[in-house]
Amino acid sequence: MIMRPGHQQLLLPVNPLFVWGSLIVALLVDMLPLGRGAWMPDVLALVIVFWSVHQPARIGIGAAFVFGIFMDVHQSAMLGQHALSYTMLGFLAIMAHRRLLWYPVFSQALQVLPLFALSHLVELVIRMIGGGVFPGWTLLIAPVVEAALWPLVSVLLLAPQRRTPEPDANRPL
Numbered sequence: 271m272i273m274r275p276g277h278q279q280l281l282l283p284v285n286p287l288f289v290w291g292s293l294i295v296a297l298l299v300d301m302l303p304l305g306r307g308a309w310m311p312d313v314l315a316l317v318i319v320f321w322s323v324h325q326p327a328r329i330g331i332g333a334a335f336v337f338g339i340f341m342d343v344h345q346s347a348m349l350g351q352h353a354l355s356y357t358m359l360g361f362l363a364i365m366a367h368r369r370l371l372w373y374p375v376f377s378q379a380l381q382v383l384p385l386f387a388l389s390h391l392v393e394l395v396i397r398m399i400g401g402g403v404f405p406g407w408t409l410l411i412a413p414v415v416e417a418a419l420w421p422l423v424s425v426l427l428l429a430p431q432r433r434t435p436e437p438d439a440n441r442p443l
Contacts, residue, residue, distance in 0.1 A: 281431040288430055289321055289328055297337060301344050308405035311415040314341065315389055318356055319382055320423055322363035323370050334360030348400045355389045355396075362388075379420035386413035 296317035304310070314337055321329035338353030345352070362385050363370075370378050390413055398404065 281428065284325055284328075284431055286328060289325060292427055293317055293321065293329070293333070293337065297340060300341060309408040309411040309415070311412055311419060312386075312389075313419075315356060315359055315386065316416050316419055316423055317427070319359050319363045319385060320420075320427055322360045323367040323378075323382075324428070326364045326367050329360070330364065331357050331360045348396060348402075351393055351396045351400075355392045358392060359385055359389050375421045375424045378424070379417045382420055383413055383417035386416040389413075 293314070296314040299313045318329065318334050318337065322334070334356040335353050338351075338356035339349070341347070341352035341356075342349050363382075366381070366385075370381055373381065390409060394405070394409065
């Protein structure tokens with residue numbers, strides 16, 4: 271069996287309820303009335319990319335599209351703005367998931383930074399085509415913050431899979 275470098279611990283299977291629960295919690299965090307500044311990270315996009323990388327069979331482009339529609343309706347944005355952005359994020363994350371998993375978490379954060387930047391660019395272009403106002407150059411901070419949150423999200427969302435199922439002295443794994 272080929273092991274990834276630096277990964278000695280095998281992960282338990284993920285609970286589908288935990289995956290969907292984390293996506294719903296991220297959606298609710300994005301819906302909090304915190305005053306949506308251009309610099310604020312999109313937590314839902316971060317969680318969609320995370321699960322698209324780690325569980326591409328469970329969370330795919332369709333789930334990203336549905337959550338994008340939810341965000342469009344919540345923010346009264348042009349219908350499809352977040353849906354297109356999240357769908358693109360899900361597709362690109364699924365395309366790169368095999369390559370990303372070979373790297374340590376901090377290198378993964380650097381590699382998902384262009385995905386987040388492209389996502390914000392797509393949202394900005396759609397907003398500007400629809401006659402919206404330019405949010406300012408603080409928009410460039412959001413993808414950097416999302417990439418900086420990647421290691422924290424990785425630790426939090428993989429924690430349930432890292433526990434030992436049933437410790438046994440006779441079991442080698």
